[in-house]
Structures are given as C-alpha cells and as structure tokens.
Amino acid sequence: MPVAEQPYHHGSLRRVLLARAESTLEKDGVDGLSLRQLAREAGVSHAAPSKHFRDRQALLDALAESGFLRLTAALERAVEEAEPHARARFAALAGAYVSFALAHRELLALMYGNKHAPGAASRVVEAGHASMDLTVRIVAEAQAAGDIGPGDASRIALVAFATFHGIATLAAGGMLDGAPVDEVVTAASDTFWRGLAQA
Numbered sequence: 001m002p003v004a005e006q007p008y009h010h011g012s013l014r015r016v017l018l019a020r021a022e023s024t025l026e027k028d029g030v031d032g033l034s035l036r037q038l039a040r041e042a043g044v045s046h047a048a049p050s051k052h053f054r055d056r057q058a059l060l061d062a063l064a065e066s067g068f069l070r071l072t073a074a075l076e077r078a079v080e081e082a083e084p085h086a087r088a089r090f091a092a093l094a095g096a097y098v099s100f101a102l103a104h105r106e107l108l109a110l111m112y113g114n115k116h117a118p119g120a121a122s123r124v125v126e127a128g129h130a131s132m133d134l135t136v137r138i139v140a141e142a143q144a145a146g147d148i149g150p151g152d153a154s155r156i157a158l159v160a161f162a163t164f165h166g167i168a169t170l171a172a173g174g175m176l177d178g179a180p181v182d183e184v185v186t187a188a189s190d191t192f193w194r195g196l197a198q199a
Contacts, residue, residue, distance in 0.1 A: 014052040014062075016042050021063055025106045035059060060122040064114035067107045068127035074100050076132055079138070086142035091189040093135060094164045098185050101168035108168075134156055139196075148196035156196065163188055 020041050024032050035049045035056055042048075044059045053059040080094035082088045101108050114120060115128040135157035167188060171181045 064111045064124045065127045067111040071131040094189045098168045
C-alpha cells in the first residue's frame with residue numbers, strides 16, 4: 001500500500017529530509033543513509049525526495065554543505081561574543097570548532113570527505129572555505145595590529161585548524177588521558193598564540 005504523502009509546505013520537505021538524514025548519519029554512519037528509508041520515515045512517497053535530491057550523492061553533498069554553513073555560523077557567533085581582541089577571538093573560535101566537531105562527529109567526517117573528494121561539488125567546496133576564511137581573517141587582523149608576527153596567514157590558519165581538529169579527534173577517541181577537553185583547547189590556543197607572538 002503506498003505511503004500517503006504528508007502535506008509539507010514548499011521547501012519544508014527538504015529540511016525534514018536533511019534533519020532525518022543527519023540523525024541517521026550520526027547514529028548509523030554514512031552507509032545507513034538511504035533516500036527510500038528517509039522517505040518512509042518522513043511519511044512521503046519513495047519518489048518525493050527526488051524533487052530535492054536527484055540521488056544519494058546529492059543528499060550527501062547537501063548534508064555536507066549544510067554542515068559547513070552551520071559550522072561557520074557557530075564560529076562567527078563565538079568570535080562575535082568574545083572579548084574584542086584577536087587572542088580572545090582566536091581562543092573562542094578554537095573552542096567553538098572543537099565543540100562542533102565533538103557534537104557532530106559523523107557529519108564532520110562527511111563534510112571534509114565530500115569537500116576533498118575528486119570532483120567535489122562546488123557548493124560544498126565554497127561552504128567549506130568559509131570557516132577557514134574566518135580564521136585567516138582573525139590571523140591577518142592580528143598581524144596588521146602587530147599582535148603577532150608576520151607570516152602566511154593562510155598557512156597559519158591551516159595549522160591552527162589542524163591543531164584543533166586533532167584535539168577533537170583525540171577527545172572523540174577517548175585519548176586525552178582524562179584531561180578535560182576545554183582545558184586542552186585553552187592550553188593549545190595559548191601555546192599557539194604565544195608562538196605566533198614570538199615570530
């Protein structure tokens with residue numbers, strides 16, 4: 001017997017499908033995602049998701065893009081709410097990144113996997129650059145103000161991202177030897193910033 005399609009308003013079915021897809025992703029991993037299963041869970045016909053996602057890869061790309069947009073929004077909020085100087089903004093950004101990474105482990109893996117895959121969708125790549133651009137801007141502004149030494153702002157931002165992504169990975173795997181995550185993030189941020197100041 002066919003599933004009775006729910007009367008979703010224009011655009012709301014896409015949001016419902018993405019929300020359900022992310023929930024499935026975090027619980028069962030990327031292999032657990034199926035457009036047919038999502039349609040059943042949403043109470044719509046098997047064909048309904050194709051109006052928004054032409055295939056499973058399109059769904060994964062949409063999830064990755066949405067994840068990057070949310071990550072950037074979280075980082076921007078953290079930076080805006082921090083004390084108005086570069087070191088505090090950098091520390092806030094670091095904390096927000098690790099928090100997001102730990103709260104959305106499977107999603108983060110999908111985000112970076114899709115961004116760096118051969119033939120990656122341009123929308124995913126562009127969304128992925130936004131959070132890095134914010135980090136580069138903080139570094140460049142600190143250099144312009146003389147708070148830290150000169151250097152390639154893009155490279156410095158990349159190393160910072162790698163540092164905090166590494167902390168999140170270790171924390172997710174229970175490999176911080178009992179050290180509180182926030183304390184490790186603060187120590188890493190302080191150490192990183194002191195190194196830049198001495199450059």
